[in-house]
Amino acid sequence: MELFIYLFAALFSVLNPIGTVPIFVGLTMDDDKKERSRISLWTAINVFIILIISFFFGEYVLSFFGISIEALRIAGGIIIATSGFSLLTGNFNKKRGVNKKVENDAQRRNDIALTPLAIPMLAGPGSISLLIAFYHEHQNTSDIIISLLAILAVAIAIFITLRSAHFLAKILGASGIVAISRIVGFIVIAIGVQYIISSIITIVETNFMK
Numbered sequence: 001m002e003l004f005i006y007l008f009a010a011l012f013s014v015l016n017p018i019g020t021v022p023i024f025v026g027l028t029m030d031d032d033k034k035e036r037s038r039i040s041l042w043t044a045i046n047v048f049i050i051l052i053i054s055f056f057f058g059e060y061v062l063s064f065f066g067i068s069i070e071a072l073r074i075a076g077g078i079i080i081a082t083s084g085f086s087l088l089t090g091n092f093n094k095k096r097g098v099n100k101k102v103e104n105d106a107q108r109r110n111d112i113a114l115t116p117l118a119i120p121m122l123a124g125p126g127s128i129s130l131l132i133a134f135y136h137e138h139q140n141t142s143d144i145i146i147s148l149l150a151i152l153a154v155a156i157a158i159f160i161t162l163r164s165a166h167f168l169a170k171i172l173g174a175s176g177i178v179a180i181s182r183i184v185g186f187i188v189i190a191i192g193v194q195y196i197i198s199s200i201i202t203i204v205e206t207n208f209m210k
Contacts, residue, residue: 003143007134007150013188014080014126015047015154017161019087019181022174023121024165027112037163042113043122044159050123051131051151058132069136073199076129081192083126087185122158126192133195 028036062072131151138147161168169177 003138003146004150004153007147008153009187010130010191011051011127011150011154012157013184013191014083014130015122015158016083016087016181016184016188017122017158018168018177018184020117020121021161021165021168021177024117024162025169027117028165036166039113039117040159040162040165043117043162044155046114046118047123047158048151048155050118051127051154052148054123054128055131055135055147055151058128059136062132069133070199070203072129073133073195076126076133077192077195077199079124079129079192080126080195081189083124084185084188084190084192087181087188117162126188130191130195 024040028039031039059069062069134147135144138144172180
């Protein structure tokens with residue numbers, strides 16, 4: 001249960017579906033309730049598929065390019081911490097590559113579930129690197145099953161959040177969403193810093209304390 005809660009909380013914080021609410025509302029303003037539900041569902045499915053692929057095959061990609069797991073953790077920690085700073089300063093959308101031009105382009109498409117919602121708004125380098133590093137440390141069958149359940153739970157949480165996006169936007173308002181995003185941003189920064197510290201400690205212990 002602790003492993004499930006840890007991975008779920010870490011992924012939910014890094015993905016930050018609540019921070020995606022204003023973008024979702026803007027992109028689906030002219031859609032009816034049924035269409036919003038469909039987009040929410042397919043966004044969650046796309047994120048789930050991306051995370052699963054990252055979880056199981058990300059380490060093989062690292063091996064192919066000769067990248068060590070500690071290098072990935074440090075790079076991922078920097079990306080995660082940067083995302084956290086973006087949430088704190090209100091520049092999250094720009095950092096995720098979603099500017100006004102991208103929004104206008106998305107509004108002209110038939111489907112926005114894959115881009116820009118699933119990628120790059122939700123599943124980005126931070127969550128992908130987090131899962132690759134997590135898989136490296138948890139490869140027994142029970143841990144993998146728990147990890148898959150946590151990823152599934154995050155996907156369900158994304159669906160519920162986006163499905164309720166217009167309601168949340170009315171209840172919380174712009175200031176409420178900003179406040180929650182900044183709290184989440186602080187947690188995300190802490191996760192990123194912890195990844196960097198853990199990697200540095202491992203490198204020092206491996207190379208200088210034998």
